[in-house]
Amino acid sequence: VIAAGGIFDRDDVERVFKLGASAVQVGTAFVATEECDADYRFKQAFVDARSEDVTIIKSPVGMPGRAIRNKFIEDVENGKRKPFKCAYQCIKTCNYKEAPYCIAEALLNACKGDLENGFAFCGSEVHRISGVTTVKKVIDRLFGERR
């Protein structure tokens, strides 16, 4: 069993290992690292996010996703549409003629730093990120010796 979701430090790893997991999958904690190739504005959104900024959205393909609330998300919630041509045909379940925006375009825009025309998916513990660090330090925080 690989445990995933909200794993941030050694206590989290120990907790899920005690429950029987044999590995962890970690996403969010690696975004705010120097090695991550996303734009610095994307990383900054992770650094700035407070727990109350995290929301669950329903993506255009019908699945829920946890994301950092911003104006783009609020616009869509308020019924605004973000016109697009379907450039990717990435997911069969997307009815692109009805969808209010293109999820692939929104995520790519955000990753490139254009958070006005997109948004960032994130893990539930994003608020625990306090700055941009290195992969080595993230690994140390997850698996290093206790000081």
Ligand SMILES: Cc1cc2nc3c(=O)[nH]c(=O)nc-3n(C[C@H](O)[C@H](O)[C@H](O)COP(=O)(O)O)c2cc1C
């Ligand atoms: C920037 C980012 C992009 C993600 N993209 C996807 C995705 O395309 N598909 C998916 O199934 N999960 C995606 N996830 C969810 C990760 O699989 C999830 O974060 C992972 O299980 C670890 O949880 P954590 O982010 O709390 O560490 C994404 C997560 C982040 C932070």
